[in-house]
Structure formats: C-alpha cells, structure tokens
Amino acid sequence: MRTPADRAPIAVPAIPVVAAAEARRPVLRSLWTTVLLGITGAAFVALGVFVRAHPLLPWDLEITRAVQSVTFPWFHVLLQPFDVLGFPPVVGLVYGAIAVVIYGRGSHWAGGSCAFAGIGGAALNFVTKALVDRPRPPAELVRVDQVIPGSAFPAGHALNFTAFAGFLAYLAWHRSAPRWQRALLVGVLAVMIALMGLARIDSGEHWASDVLGGYLLGALWLAATIRFYRWGERRRRSLSGS
DSSP states (O other), rough: OOOOOHHHHOOOOOOOHHHHHHHHHHHHHHHHHHHHHHHHHHHHHHHHHHHHHOOOHHHHHHHHHHHOOOOOHHHHHHHHHHHHTTSTTTTHHHHHHHHHHHHHHTTTHHHHHHHHHHOOOOOHHHHHHHOOOOOOOTEEEEEEHHHHOOOOOSHHHHHHHHHHHHHHHHHHTTHHHHHSHHHHHHHHHHHHHHHHHHHHTTTTOOOOHHHHHHHHHHHHHHHHHHHHHHHHHHHHHHHHOO
C-alpha cells in the first residue's frame, strides 16, 4: 500500500532553467545593442543625406534663435567653456592629459582607449564633413561668434565629446566605488555632453541638426571604443593567465 509520502510529487530542480535563462541574457543584450546601433547608424546616414540636400531647415533656425534669445547672462557664460574645449589645441591638451593620467594610474588599456576615442572621433569628423559639405549658419540669419571655414555637419565638438566623455562615463560606472558615486559621476558627464551641444547652437557655428548628427556619430564611435576596450581587456587577461 502506498503512503502519502509515496504519492508526493517529485520536485524538479530549477537550476537548469535558471542557468538557461542566465545563458540567454548576454545573447539578448547583444541583440538589442546591435539593433540599437543599427537604428542609430541609419538615422545618422538619413540625416546626413537630408541636410546635404536641404542645408537650411526652418526648425534649425527657430531653435538657434530661441537659444540665442535667452536673456539670462549666466546661461551664455556657462556655455562658453564648452566652446573653447572643443577647439585645438585645447581639445588635444585636455583629452591627451586625461588619457595620460588614466594610463599613469595603471589602467594602460583604458588610457589607450581614451586616445582611440579622441583620435578616431576627430578622423570621423574630418571625413564626414568632407562628404556632407553643409554650409555653416550665416551671420545674416543668426548671431555667429566666429566664422569657421568648412562644413558644418556633423558638429565635431559634440561628436568628439560624446565619444570621449561617454567612454569616461563607461569607465566610471565600472569602477569599484559606491553606486551613488558612480551614478553621480555618470550624471555629471551626461549633463556636460548635453551642454556641449547647446553651446554649439548658442555660438551660431552649428545648427541643431549638426549637433544631432554629432551625437549620433559620437554614440556609434563610443560603442566602437567600448568594444575596442573590452577586446583589449580580454586579451590582457588571457595573456596574464597563460
């Protein structure tokens, strides 16, 4: 005769199910990242083609005039350092110094990846500007702080700073520090990236669509920089473990 214990259901271990879900998580994350980067790349190409065919967009003019019409003096003073930061030789000195400091603190591959972000972003900016060849905002329509020769699209300041500061944010988030400190540093860098784009519009040297193009291409180069950094870290760990 079977006892109640004999009739009890047999518990099936949940470990294989949990392990399978954990194994799928990196695959799904990689898939979503690929889709997002694809959308970003398509948006950048579409925007570049559009502004090449239509150099002067009505909403660009409206945004620039709205930003430049802000009456608070501190607003424009706040944005001026971001304009200066993006021009040579300041940009090379600042970005280079940060890369050297990170390298000198023992994070050699992180320092090298900072250089990769800065130099590669500058090269992308040069090539893309030559391909799109969009005129800069004219002084007849908006206030232009300084007349800069060459193409306006994309905004190089926004491109380079998105890639460089974005990579610093990535490094900060993966530090061995309290979560609130990491979140604060990442938040500060994100605000600085936004202010960089606003500064380029306020200066009258770029349209808002130029800045958007800089952000899109900068995000793509940031993703490439992070992949480059991860590849180097994996290679370093495999060599040190062998």
